[in-house]
Amino acid sequence: MPRAKxxxxxxxxxxxxxxxxxYHIGCSLAQHHNKKVLLVDIDPQTNLTFLCAPPxxxxxxxxxxxxxxxxxxxxxxxxPLDTKRFTWQEPIQFTEGRITNLDLxxxxxxxxxxxxxxxxxxxxxxxxxxxxxxxxxxxxxxxxLRNAIREVQDKYDYILIDCPPNLYLxxxxxxxxxxxxxxxxxxxxxxxxxxxxxxxKVKKIGKWIKSAQTFAGKSKRPLMVAKFGGCIFVKVRIGGxxxxxxxxxxxxxxxxLAPSFSTYTTELIGYSEAAENCxxxxxxxxxNAKRAxxxxxxxxxxxxxxxxx
Numbered sequence: 469m470p471r472a473k474x475x476x477x478x479x480x481x482x483x484x485x486x487x488x489x490x491y492h493i494g495c496s497l498a499q500h501h502n503k504k505v506l507l508v509d510i511d512p513q514t515n516l517t518f519l520c521a522p523p524x525x526x527x528x529x530x531x532x533x534x535x536x537x538x539x540x541x542x543x544x545x546x547x548p549l550d551t552k553r554f555t556w557q558e559p560i561q562f563t564e565g566r567i568t569n570l571d572l573x574x575x576x577x578x579x580x581x582x583x584x585x586x587x588x589x590x591x592x593x594x595x596x597x598x599x600x601x602x603x604x605x606x607x608x609x610x611x612x613l614r615n616a617i618r619e620v621q622d623k624y625d626y627i628l629i630d631c632p633p634n635l636y637l638x639x640x641x642x643x644x645x646x647x648x649x650x651x652x653x654x655x656x657x658x659x660x661x662x663x664x665x666x667x668x669k670v671k672k673i674g675k676w677i678k679s680a681q682t683f684a685g686k687s688k689r690p691l692m693v694a695k696f697g698g699c700i701f702v703k704v705r706i707g708g709x710x711x712x713x714x715x716x717x718x719x720x721x722x723x724x725l726a727p728s729f730s731t732y733t734t735e736l737i738g739y740s741e742a743a744e745n746c747x748x749x750x751x752x753x754x755x756n757a758k759r760a761x762x763x764x765x766x767x768x769x770x771x772x773x774x775x776x777x
Contacts, residue, residue: 485702492766512579603683648697701732
């Protein structure tokens, strides 16, 4: 089986549907396309984990097996990572059973307010001199997820990483193992104002990693930063059956600046109801969720996701 395609979902603004989109694409790949999927939660808010299972079940798994934080501690101590041990097999359950073909590496809510890391080179951009002096350590700090995911990459079709709302160490780890990254955004002024800056900063991270590899000497497996895979619009506002002029105008503006998905999600209360029950929208039985599910918004996004990646 070929190695899984790895995609990171990023933005440094919260509340823009990043986690919900990661979750629904993963569930749709598994349920509607029979793909083997691994979700990786590296955001200390742990929302992706709590979309997959309630907190009490997460607590039990954490006590028995650990979380991404446990794995990172092992990495710091230069112990074997043993990724399979920390992988939660098919955590999403519903009345008729569970979502098969979908696994999770959970995050840890105890990390809120902290960054996984803490080394002196964990920031976005080091000075050139510090990079020259510490290039090997700089690269090693960005190889944690690469090492962890490579242990299981041949067991999945897709690995989706939900990143924290920043470009610090763990997001850089995700970018260094991913083939592509996707940005989710609401089509309004505040949510889209930094898109080009974000894309440029990811490019700059790639340049710093390349420079560090030059200073450190040649590597048999050089680190490469993910390619930009496109923007996904979420929470698009509808009025009278049509996209409001404000959101439509912003979507057209963004599409001129950056490749974007043609499919999108709209503002619907059913998504919140499904999240409260740790279910994708098409498995939540409330009237609001059923109305949302009939639109098949995330199924359409997943269809486009498969064509792109």
